[in-house]
Amino acid sequence: MTTPNNSSSNALDSLIDETMRNGGEITPPKDLWRGIEASISRQQLGSQLQVNNNRRWVIGIAASLFVAIGVFMGTHHVQMLSPGNRLQTEAQMKLLTMVTQQHQQQRELLLSNYQDAGFTPSFSELEVELQQLREAAIKVTQQLxxxxxxxxxxxxxxxxxxxxxxxxxxxxxxxxTYRQV
Amino acid sequence: MTAQTLTASYFDDPDVKLAQQAGQGDLKAFREIYERHHRRVYGLVMRLAGDLDTANDVTQEVFIQLWKHLASFRGESKFSTWLYTVATRVVITELRKQNRRVQQLQLVGDGQTEFEQNLVHSDGPDLGRLDGLIQRLPLQMRWVFVLHCLEGMRHEDVAEELGIAIGTSKVQVHRARALLEEWLSDDNAE
Known part of the structure; x- marks a missing residue:
């Protein structure tokens, strides 16, 4: 081992100057922006989810309200059906089945398009909301x-x-995010 | 702060307008800030963190935190000064959180640090001679040396950021320089 001297000190100062000449910049070996953007999007989505949480309550309350009113109205409705009304009701039931089937087809088409394109779903927290939407739709269909x-x-x-x-x-x-990738 | 100063800083510092736009949620403006500054931030993080994965993660965290705190930039200093102050604080905080992992970066095997092993990795960034030597310094000594000698922070500020005495900061810089000079001398003798 040699003893450091003035020339070593000067060499160190030169290295420091050289390193900091371009502001000490180092180029990252990977694109880091994608992960940053994804994280910011998640944060923004998180805020949106908070709003959606409130919306979930509205959906739940509205669905319950419709069901409660419907139970009362439905009882009277069935009692008052005339033969003409029965035909109309059958047509409406067919329409309801068609609307439900059409929605299922749209959903399947959407899912198969994304899956064919290689997309995978993310954010399990959204699955809760999805489930609640589906349950609300079932309740409303039954009420209809x-x-x-x-x-x-x-x-x-x-x-x-x-x-x-x-x-x-x-x-x-x-x-x-970058970590997920 | 006067309106005149504000106006002057607005026109003199191109980052100020971008920062204001980004502060209002403009991600495109924030990306431009990122493009302008991420290499310097990455340099700081890389020197303090000492390994590629941590440097990548912490650099991302710095910009995520910057996005959150943009609204607190009041234009009283140059934007870049504010940005590197926030960045330094976030880096130190994040690295402290990962302290256990950082401690494992001490000499491994035949005296080669994990960082030096990463240097020969094909995906690693292009680093200079000084950066290679810096990583051989003990952790706290390295942080003090980088912040004072490379980032130009005063001993008072280094001491405050790292939670150490001012005297300790001065001693660490002195020791770091002695070690680096010694290693340089050894390298030249070979």
Missing amino acids: QQEPNNLELWKFLQWLHQQELELLKTMYMQPR
Whole structure:
């Protein structure tokens, strides 16, 4: 081992100057932006989820309310059906089946498109919301069988179906973080 | 701060406008800030962290934290000064969290640190001679040397950031220089 001297000190100073001449920059070997962007998106989605949590309550309360009113109305409705009304109700039941089938087809098409393109769903926290949307849709469908003339219920079912499709798109299109990649 | 100073800093410092846009949620503006500064931040993180994976993760964390704190930038200093102050703080905090792992970066096997082993990895960044030597310094000595001698922080600020005495900071720099000079001398003698 040699003893450090002035020339070593000068050499060190030169190395420090040389290193800091370009601001001490080092280029990362990988693209780090993707992970940063994904994390920021997750944070923004988290805020959105908080809003969605509130929306979940609204969905739950609205569904329960519709069911409660429906039980009352449905009882009277069945009692008052005339032969003409029965035909109309059958047509409405067919329409309800068609709407449900059409939604299932749209969902399957959407899922197969994403899967064919190599996308995988992410964010398990969204699955809870998805499940709640589906349960609400089932409740509203059951209620429509009791109360087929309720226009608000039809609109509500359509809205729930649309929300489910939007949520599925979100689950498939969210970027993954650097760590996940 | 006067309106005149604010206006001057707005026009003189191109980062200020980007920071304001990014602070309002403009991710495109934030990406431009990232493009302008990430290499310097990565240099700081790499020298302090000492291994590639940690440097990658911590650099990302720095920019994620910057995004969260952009609203607190008031334009009272140059944006880059503010950015590197925040970055240094985040790096130190993050590395402390990973302290157990960092401690494992002490000499491994035949005296080669994990960092030096990473240097020969094909995916590793292109590092200079000084950076290779710095990684041989003991952890705290390395942090003090990097912050004071490379980042230009005053001993008072280094001491505050690292939670050590000012005297300790000065002694560590002195010892770090002595070790680095010794290693340079050895290398030249070979």
